[in-house]
Amino acid sequence: MNTVTTRSLRSARPGHGHTVADAMEPCDYQIADDSTVDRANDVIRSVPVDYLLVRDHDGRCEGLVTRAGLRPFLTRSWYTERTAISSTTHQHGPFARPTMDLALAAITMRIKHLTVWPVVDDDGYTLGVLTSDRATVLLAATPV
Structure with a gap:
């Protein structure tokens, strides 16, 4: 790095x-792109923050997911357990x-x-x- x-x-x-x-500014809160929407929601609610940086399997920045961007997935509970952050619509590069x-x-x-x-x-x-x-x-x- x-x-x-x-x-x-x-x-x-x-x-x-x-x-x-x-x-x-520093950003201490990141999540892997293969993490689930449910996991991202747990982190966002527990910290609390409005966004998480998404990193790929190599640790590089893949994008940014927001609380508002997760909202459509949270209305369907089985989606949150199975849907990876990489499958959601979230902010991608260029950065x-x-x-x-x-x-x-x-x-x-x-x-x-x-x-x-x-x-x-x-x-x-x-x-x-x-x-x-x-x-x-x-x-x-x-x-x-």
């Missing part, structure tokens, strides 16, 4: 404004990169209607997440 520090990513584009690395311009990332998130966007390294491993709220706050604080 690539172990790039946030500090080195922040200096990747000196003088060019904020990057995604400046605004990304944000840490060196991506933050203003561009915020525009992309607005266009795609994303409130959370996984941030991955060049090998596809999760570094954190970018939330639309955090991007908006950081961009609003930036002098023009």
Whole structure:
């Protein structure tokens, strides 16, 4: 796994404004893509969080599943016991990169209607997440 520090990513584009690395937050909650909807729901309810990052069998980021995205499956109890997260409709890549311009990332998130966007390294491993709220706050604080 690539172990790039946030500090080195922040200096990747000196003088060019904020990057995604400046605004990304850690994401401690992940689930394997072969886990069931029932398991994902248990994790989301117990933590509580609104989303989980989904990782593939190699540990790379595969997507993001939300509480709202699980709701249709939870109405049918036998679905939750047998349906793998990989079989659900959930957010897939492409994902944000840490060196991506933050203003561009915020525009992309607005266009795609994303409130959370996984941030991955060049090998596809999760570094954190970018939330639309955090991007908006950081961009609003930036002098023009």
